[in-house]
Amino acid sequence: MFESLFSGDRRLLDEFRRMEQQMDEMFGRWPWPAGIRSSARGAYPPINVGATADGVDIYLFAAGLDPKAVDISVQQNLLTVSGSRKIPAKEGVDYYRQERYSGEFRRVVTLPDDVDPDRVEARYRDGILQITVKRREATKPRRIEIK
Amino acid sequence: MTEKREVTKPKTGELRQSEDQPEAVLYPPVDIYEDAEGIHVQADMPGVSRDRLTVQVDRDTLLIEGDAKIEMPEGMNALYADVRSTRYRRSFTLSSELKSEAIEANLKDGVLSVRIPKREEAKPRRIEVRTQ
Numbered sequence: 554m555f556e557s558l559f560s561g562d563r564r565l566l567d568e569f570r571r572m573e574q575q576m577d578e579m580f581g582r583w584p585w586p587a588g589i590r591s592s593a594r595g596a597y598p599p600i601n602v603g604a605t606a607d608g609v610d611i612y613l614f615a616a617g618l619d620p621k622a623v624d625i626s627v628q629q630n631l632l633t634v635s636g637s638r639k640i641p642a643k644e645g646v647d648y649y650r651q652e653r654y655s656g657e658f659r660r661v662v663t664l665p666d667d668v669d670p671d672r673v674e675a676r677y678r679d680g681i682l683q684i685t686v687k688r689r690e691a692t693k694p695r696r697i698e699i700k
Numbered sequence: 701m702t703e704k705r706e707v708t709k710p711k712t713g714e715l716r717q718s719e720d721q722p723e724a725v726l727y728p729p730v731d732i733y734e735d736a737e738g739i740h741v742q743a744d745m746p747g748v749s750r751d752r753l754t755v756q757v758d759r760d761t762l763l764i765e766g767d768a769k770i771e772m773p774e775g776m777n778a779l780y781a782d783v784r785s786t787r788y789r790r791s792f793t794l795s796s797e798l799k800s801e802a803i804e805a806n807l808k809d810g811v812l813s814v815r816i817p818k819r820e821e822a823k824p825r826r827i828e829v830r831t832q
């Protein structure tokens with residue numbers, strides 16, 4: 554009985570493997586190498602990072618967060634967001650699914666080198682924490698004198 | 701609209717092929733539990749506001765759909781993206797003892813809470829054991 558459970562349906566396993574490959578093809582083939590501080594896919598909360606000429610915006614997809622339970626810090630060009638989202642388990646009920654993340658989290662993002670750690674803004678709306686880090690004022694082109 | 705795509709979908713050559721395919725749908729994580737009164741569903745749908753959320757029951761299927769709105773300055777380029785879509789969708793099959801016409805939904809900070817009450821006759825009754 555157990556034998557058939559584990560070795561029986563090869564096709565099913567193959568099917569899973571194929572699906573996994575497809576997922577990797579769709580989402581995993583990120584064209585540039587992973588950052589040394591990056592997290593495995595599926596880390597909480599998921600983040601997106603976008604850049605404009607005058608700043609970098611970091612979006613954390615963290616629904617139901619208490620903004621007071623979040624700590625944002627920028628050191629040079631390293632942004633760290635840590636905090637907790639605790640979902641207390643209800644007493645006296647039957648759970649069928651518990652897929653939502655509950656607990657501590659920490660994500661670190663390496664920002665471009667020209668960001669200004671003193672000009673950071675964060676706002677929380679509809680479950681997205683958006684952090685805007687401005688770039689330093691463009692330094693004027695310098696004339697290099699030849700001695 | 702187009703700016704929204706830039707962060708959620710990188711526009712590099714290697715990934716361009718996926719743009720021809722229908723947009724990927726996010727599967728919101730849910731907690732589901734039951735008490736004496738009914739079933740409760742809680743779903744994480746960050747970025748979804750009330751006007752971009754749909755909760756509907758069609759026969760015995762509960763469908764949850766939402767569009768995330770991401771505020772983006774003009775001319776933004778994606779540097780990194782865990783989330784590659786702005787569309788959430790998930791559905792569940794309900795059973796007949798649930799009062800699907802009395803569903804209540806509530807949205808706060810991107811967390812959707814749905815309460816599906818049970819029919820009166822389906823609420824647990826304590827069965828008395830008689831002794832002879």
